Amino acid sequence: MSLIGLVLISRIILFFTGYVGTNLFAAYTEPPVYEQQSPGVVPKTAMKLPVRLEDMRTPNLKDFVKFDSFAYLNIAANGYDRYRIDDPHPPANWVFFPLYPMLLSAADHVVSWFGSIDLAILGGILSNLFFLLALFYVYGICKQQQLDERQSRTVILLMLLFPTSLFYSLPYTESLFLLLSAASLYYAADRRYALAFIAAGLSTVTRVPGFVNLFFVVGTVLFTEGIPITRHHVRWVLYSLLALVPMGAYLFYMKWQTGDWLAPFHEQSQWYRATSLPFTSYIHYFKKPYFMAPGGWDNGFLAFVMSTAVFLVYLIYLIFQANRLFRQPKQLLFWVYGALLIVIPFSSQPWYLASVVRYMMVVIPFYIYLVQLTEKRENIRFAYQLLFAAILIITTIGFFNDYYFMA
Template identity: 35%
Template sequence: MTRFLAMGRMTDAMSLLRRFSVFHILGAYILSIVGLFVIAQPFGSAPRALCRWDCFWYERIAARGYDLHPILDGFEAGMADWAFFPLYPLLLRLVSYMTGMDGHESGMLINIVLLPVLALLSLSYVRRKGYVADHVAYWTILFMVFPTAVWYRFPYTESLYGALLVGCAYAARVGSIGLACGLAAGLCATRPTGLVCVVSIGLFRMLGTWRPGVAGSARQMGVRFLEGAAIIAVGATGLAAFILYLDRLTGDGLAFLHIQYSWRHSTHLPTTWLWYGLTHKGLTVATVLDLLAFSIIPYGFYIGWYFESTVLLLTFGLATSAGLSSVHRYVFANPFCLMLILTVIDKSTPLVRYSVLILALCVDYILLESWFYGYAFLM
C-alpha cells in the first residue's frame, strides 16, 4: 500500500512539474534540434550542412592559429583571417579539445548550448527591465524559432556575441560590475561592434539612466560613474589584447581593419552606401533587408528602450559605414532587436500568437534550406 501511495505521490509530482514552463521549453527545443537533423540529412549531416562561408575561417583559426601572411593565390587571394576576432575560435578549439569532436560538430554544439541560455537571459532581461512577458513558455520558444534567430544556429559568433551582450547589460543593470567587466572584455574580443556596445553600457551606467527618476546622492553618482568607466576600460582590454597580438604577429595591430579591403569593404557614410545599394540592381535585396532591419530601431526609441535602441543604431551605423553585406544580420541577430519584436507579439491575441508561431516555423525551415543550399542573402 505504501508503495502505491509513494508511486501516486511521484505521479502527482511529475504532473505538477510538467506544468512548469521549463518542460515545454526543453521539449520544444529538443524537437527543433531533431527537426534540424532531419532536414539536414540530404546534405550529409547537420554539422556539415550548417558550416558555410565564415565558418571555415573560424575553424581554420581554431585548428592552426592566425595567418602570418595573406593568401597569395586562388579565390581567396589577398585575404587573411585577421578580420575574425579570436574569442569564438578559442572557444571552438577548447570544445573540440575537450570533446574530441571535429570543428563542424564543436561549432554546432556551442550553439546548441548557447541558444537556450541566450533565450532565458533575454527573458530575464526584459522582465528585470519592467516588461513582464505574459506567456513565458511561448515567449522563450518563439525567441528560439523566430526567423531572425536562425543565425543563432549557424556556427558563427551570433549566439556567443548575443549571450555576452545581454549578460553584460544585465549584470551592469543589477550592479554586478565585476561580472559586467569580464563579459565586456569577452564581447570586445568577439566582434568589432563589441566595443560600441561596451561603451554604450558604460555610458548608460555612468549616467544612471537605467534607473529613471532616481538621481541619487553625489556619492552614488560618483560610484556609478566609476563603475561605467570600469566597464569601458576593462572591456576595451579584449580588443587591446587582439591588437597587441596582431602587432606582434604581423607588425600591424589594426590588420583586422585593413584586411577588410580584401572583401571590398571601404569606409563611407551609411547614407552613401544605402543610396549606392538602392541605385544598383545587384544590391537591391541587401539594401531592402538592411532598411527593414533599421525600421525596428525607431520603435525601440518610441517605447522608451533607449539603451537597447542606441546599441542597435550604433551597430547599424558602424556596419553600414563599411558596406551593405551582413548589415541586416548584425541588426536582426542582435537579441535586443528580437526582444523588441517579441514584446509586440506577446501582447497579441491567442490567434495572432499561434499563427505567428506556425508562420515562424515555416519561414525558419525555408531559411535553413536556403542556408544549406548556399544562398548568400543570409550571410
C-alpha cells in the same frame, strides 16, 4: 515548455527543413522526361529527384560547416595567418576575432583527455550551448523590462524564428556574441558591474560591434550611479579599463604577427568590406533594386524586406514611446544601444546588403519592442512571425544547398 525544449524543437525543425530541402531543391541535372520525348523541343535541365526514401541524401557534417566556419575552425586548429601586412598576401583571417576560436581550441584540448571529436562537431555543440545560455539571459532582460511571462516567451519564440536563426547552431560567433551581449545588458541593469564589464570586454574580441556592449555598460553606470567621483566610481573606472584588455591583447598580438596594430580592420577591404555612411547600401537598393548580387553573395530582395521590417519596428517604437524614452535615460540608452547594433552592419558595405540580416539578429531591444508594440495588435505580431518563419525556411534550404547569399 522550457527554454531547453523550445531550443531543441526549433533545431530539430531546422534540421528537418534542411533535410527535405536538400533533396527537393537539388542541382538541376537532367532534362524532364516530357521534353526528351517531344520532337523539336530543345530540352531544358530539370531536377533529378530521389524516388525512394532510401535514395534521399542525409545531411552530413559538410552541410553544417560553410563560409565563415572554415575560418574559425582553421584559426582554432592552426592559429592566425603568418603574413606581414605590407607583403602581398591573399585575404588573411585576421578579420575573424579570436575569442570563439580560442574557446573552441580550449574545449578541444579538454575533450582530447577523454577521446577525440571532430572540431566542427565540437564547434556546433559549443554554439548551441552558448545560444541556450544566451536565451536564459534574454529571458531575464525581458523581466527587467517589465514583460510578463507570455511576452517573455514570445520574445524567445521570435528569436528562434528569426530568418538567420540557423547560424546560432553553427560554428559561427553569433551565439557567443548574443550570450555576451545579453550578459552585459542583464548584469549592468542588475548593478553587477564587474560581471557586466567582463562580458562586454570579451564581446569586443568576439565581433566588431562588441564595443557597443561596453558603451552600454559605461552608460548604465553613469545613469544609475551619477557623475560625482566616489570610491565606487574609481573601482568602476578600473573595471572599464580592464574591459579593454582583451582587445588590447589582440591588437598587440596583431602588431607582433603582422606589423600593424590595426591589421584586423585594415584587412577588411580584402574581404570586400569598406566603411561607408550609414544606410548607404539600403538607400542604394531603392536606386538599383536587385534580386541577387554579383557572385550570388546577397539576395537583395530578402535582405531588403527583413531590413525594412526591423527598421519599422524600431522607428515606430521611437515615435510612440518618445516621451517615455526621454523621461527615462536608461530606456533611451537601451534604444540607442540597439540602434547602434543596427547601424553598424549598414556602414560596412556601400553597394549591397550582404549579411545584414544575420548581423541584425542579435539586436535584443528589437524583439522586446516588437512584442510591446503588438501587445494589442495580435494580427501584426502574427504577420511578423509568419514572415520570419517563411524566410527562415528559405534561408535554411539555401544554406543546406550552398547558396552563397546565406553567408
